[in-house]
Amino acid sequence: MSAYVPVHQGPGFAARIKDALAVAMLSLMLGIPMIGLHTVDSGGALSIATRWPWLALFVGIMFGGRLAMQFALDHFKLNKARRAQKRPAVRATRPWLKWLGYAVLGFSLVLPIAFSGNRYVVDTATTVLIYVMLGWGLNVVVGLAGLLDLGYVAFYAVGAYTYGLLSTHFGWGFWQTLPVAGALAATFGIILGWPTLRLRGDYLAIVTLGFGEIIRLILVNWTDFSGGPNGIGQIPRPTFFGLPFSPDTDTPTFATFFHIEYAAEHRVIFLYYVILALALLTNLFVSRLRKLPVGIAWEAVREDEVACKALGMNVTNIKLSAFAIGAMLGGFAGVFFAARQGFISPESFVFSESATILAIVVLGGMGSQLGVVVAAILLVLLPELGRDFSEYRMLLFGAAMILIMVWRPGGLIASREPTVKLNKGAQA
Amino acid sequence: MSTHHTLLEVEHLTMRFGGLTALSDLSLNVAAGQITSIIGPNGAGKTTFFNCLTGFYKPTEGAVRMHHPQHGALLLNEMPSYHVARKAGVVRTFQNIRLFPNMTVLENLIVAQHNALQTASRFSLAGLFGRAGYKAARQQALEKAEMWLTRLKLLDLADTAAGNLSYGTQRRIEIARALCVDPLLICLDEPAAGLNPRESAELNELLVYLSREHGKGVLLIEHDMNVVMRVSDHICVLNFGNKIAEGTPQQIQQDPNVIKAYLGEEETDEKVAA
Numbered sequence: 001m002s003a004y005v006p007v008h009q010g011p012g013f014a015a016r017i018k019d020a021l022a023v024a025m026l027s028l029m030l031g032i033p034m035i036g037l038h039t040v041d042s043g044g045a046l047s048i049a050t051r052w053p054w055l056a057l058f059v060g061i062m063f064g065g066r067l068a069m070q071f072a073l074d075h076f077k078l079n080k081a082r083r084a085q086k087r088p089a090v091r092a093t094r095p096w097l098k099w100l101g102y103a104v105l106g107f108s109l110v111l112p113i114a115f116s117g118n119r120y121v122v123d124t125a126t127t128v129l130i131y132v133m134l135g136w137g138l139n140v141v142v143g144l145a146g147l148l149d150l151g152y153v154a155f156y157a158v159g160a161y162t163y164g165l166l167s168t169h170f171g172w173g174f175w176q177t178l179p180v181a182g183a184l185a186a187t188f189g190i191i192l193g194w195p196t197l198r199l200r201g202d203y204l205a206i207v208t209l210g211f212g213e214i215i216r217l218i219l220v221n222w223t224d225f226s227g228g229p230n231g232i233g234q235i236p237r238p239t240f241f242g243l244p245f246s247p248d249t250d251t252p253t254f255a256t257f258f259h260i261e262y263a264a265e266h267r268v269i270f271l272y273y274v275i276l277a278l279a280l281l282t283n284l285f286v287s288r289l290r291k292l293p294v295g296i297a298w299e300a301v302r303e304d305e306v307a308c309k310a311l312g313m314n315v316t317n318i319k320l321s322a323f324a325i326g327a328m329l330g331g332f333a334g335v336f337f338a339a340r341q342g343f344i345s346p347e348s349f350v351f352s353e354s355a356t357i358l359a360i361v362v363l364g365g366m367g368s369q370l371g372v373v374v375a376a377i378l379l380v381l382l383p384e385l386g387r388d389f390s391e392y393r394m395l396l397f398g399a400a401m402i403l404i405m406v407w408r409p410g411g412l413i414a415s416r417e418p419t420v421k422l423n424k425g426a427q428a
Numbered sequence: 429m430s431t432h433h434t435l436l437e438v439e440h441l442t443m444r445f446g447g448l449t450a451l452s453d454l455s456l457n458v459a460a461g462q463i464t465s466i467i468g469p470n471g472a473g474k475t476t477f478f479n480c481l482t483g484f485y486k487p488t489e490g491a492v493r494m495h496h497p498q499h500g501a502l503l504l505n506e507m508p509s510y511h512v513a514r515k516a517g518v519v520r521t522f523q524n525i526r527l528f529p530n531m532t533v534l535e536n537l538i539v540a541q542h543n544a545l546q547t548a549s550r551f552s553l554a555g556l557f558g559r560a561g562y563k564a565a566r567q568q569a570l571e572k573a574e575m576w577l578t579r580l581k582l583l584d585l586a587d588t589a590a591g592n593l594s595y596g597t598q599r600r601i602e603i604a605r606a607l608c609v610d611p612l613l614i615c616l617d618e619p620a621a622g623l624n625p626r627e628s629a630e631l632n633e634l635l636v637y638l639s640r641e642h643g644k645g646v647l648l649i650e651h652d653m654n655v656v657m658r659v660s661d662h663i664c665v666l667n668f669g670n671k672i673a674e675g676t677p678q679q680i681q682q683d684p685n686v687i688k689a690y691l692g693e694e695e696t697d698e699k700v701a702a
Contacts, residue, residue, distance in 0.1 A: 300531070303527075304527070310484075310509070311606075313543070418531070418535060422574065
């Protein structure tokens with residue numbers, strides 16, 4: 001730790017040129033038959049034509065690309081070596097981050113008004129907010145407690161199916177189901193957490209991955225209970241304190257009660273504000289917990305489990321509480337998801353959802369609340385914006401992810417804000 | 429010596445790993461308000477002994493009994509590891525420092541007071557709503573942390589990430605963190621390793637202060653004979669898992685078995701010979 005580790009500078013410029021020339025040579029050899037020569041149909045007979053400029057361009061691109069890639073990799077390695085030598089210091093509070101947070105909050109409050117005519121924007125923003133909420137929930141487990149959970153979508157499914165089943169069979173409302181679904185998801189979190197507590201890192205990840213699949217497979221196969229692959233349809237939508245959003249006139253509806261003309265957008269905007277409120281509550285809850293003993297203990301467990309035991313902390317309970325609270329928040333998001341879609345099926349709870357949520361947490365910077373928001377916006381909007389590029393959009397998405405990981409390997413917002421400071425007034 | 433009551437009684441402690449006997453039939457008493465040192469060549473079983481005391485290993489045979497003023501006699505070898513610190517008041521540090529590197533020094537010390545704070549926060553409920561009882565407990569925790577930070581000359585570093593600090597400083601933070609648990613017995617695993625002579629002298633002073641002023645039992649594993657011979661009230665020498673000598677520093681320095689164990693090794697420890 002104290003020994004000086006020399007920073008590896010990588011090979012020199014000449015070596016890089018040599019390397020790129022070799023790649024160019026290889027691409028020239030491959031390119032002659034594939035690009036340099038092509039067949040043309042000249043009056044019934046095939047003849048061979050040459051495309052030397054294309055070939056030259058191809059070889060040039062390969063040369064330049066190889067050079068650029070190697071420099072990017074060198075840069076990446078250098079950064080990595082630097083980080084290994086010096087841990088990121090606890091930096092002074094960065095005021096612009098706080099302002100960014102307020103700006104995002106302000107924008108999210110006025111968004112449905114600013115885009116009131118555009119249902120697509122409000123819908124997409126609602127999706128972003130669901131992922132923000134899921135990200136904040138998973139952040140407790142992965143970011144704070146350091147337990148790699150690859151099956152988080154299972155708790156999302158538990159919440160969604162709890163609402164789906166309770167509302168269609170017993171006529172429960174959205175707000176009634178919310179606490180029940182949260183408690184049920186938390187119970188599932190403990191059920192998953194209990195046997196896996198002794199596992200760490202990769203092993204825990206595999207077990208949680210399996211757990212997520214178990215829940216999904218139960219939903220697919222237990223047709224009597226969950227409707228199997230057909231899912232559950234006609235789930236009642238949330239009402240505005242008992243006033244439904246519908247064009248019917250025999251009972252008071254939202255539109256008749258407020259004497260406004262019925263519009264389908266009302267519900268979309270209402271749903272947006274519901275998830276915004278839920279997400280903000282989640283944020284408040286998690287930020288407060290982080291400063292409480294239980295939150296500090298989560299971080300301590302992430303840092304060093306053995307030391308926690310030696311200080312008399314019950315690591316089992318601390319991990320279970322992280323699992324339970326993370327799961328509960330996932331359950332809340334699930335209830336909202338079911339209420340918004342009106343239809344749920346196991347299709348919505350596949351592994352790639354877990355992966356997306358985890359990507360949001362990791363990309364945002366582990367443990368950072370604002371980072372999750374930025375990452376969720378990015379991960380939901382990038383594929384949406386890429387729709388114009390049709391089949392290339394996943395390629396674009398992948399390239400963007402790689403670039404972010406090269407430039408900011410610790411996540412978009414990687415700095416950690418201490419939970420308590422001795423010299424509150426002093427700027428460190 | 430008889431004025432100090434016995435805090436910890438180790439009786440016929442044996443630890444086997446398969447065919448290897450790391451500790452065999454070790455008996456030892458540790459008194460409150462005194463510094464007891466365990467010395468011995470590398471691989472003598474010192475750290476294994478600490479692991480047995482603090483619940484990280486379950487000893488194969490024997491008993492470790494802690495005489496707690498409130499809870500009476502507690503069998504440490506039958507407790508889960510976290511109870512050893514929480515209930516019995518036995519806290520240890522580690523040979524390879526185990527801090528929470530990305531958390532600040534102050535946070536490290538607050539984590540150590542987790543149990544008291546968690547109870548005061550009523551398992552987060554009172555804390556979530558900012559109740560006065562929790563706030564008072566938190567203030568108390570901060571004051572305790574500040575007290576030990578001041579005592580160990582760490583106050584200026586309170587808001588720095590612990591992992592960024594020098595080796596000697598990290599050692600002191602680990603001791604400060606252990607002290608925040610309010611232990612009756614503090615077990616230090618090579619606290620002087622990597623310290624310079626000045627830091628080492630400060631450590632001596634601290635150990636004496638803890639045992640004399642605070643009445644804490646101090647159990648020390650140490651290779652640095654400058655520390656061991658100056659501050660110890662009682663020394664126990666281990667070699668290949670056996671206790672080969674026990675007594676005051678003067679007795680140990682003249683003990684033929686100890687001299688043989690140290691000089692008989694290929695790697696001579698000059699400090700003992702000198």
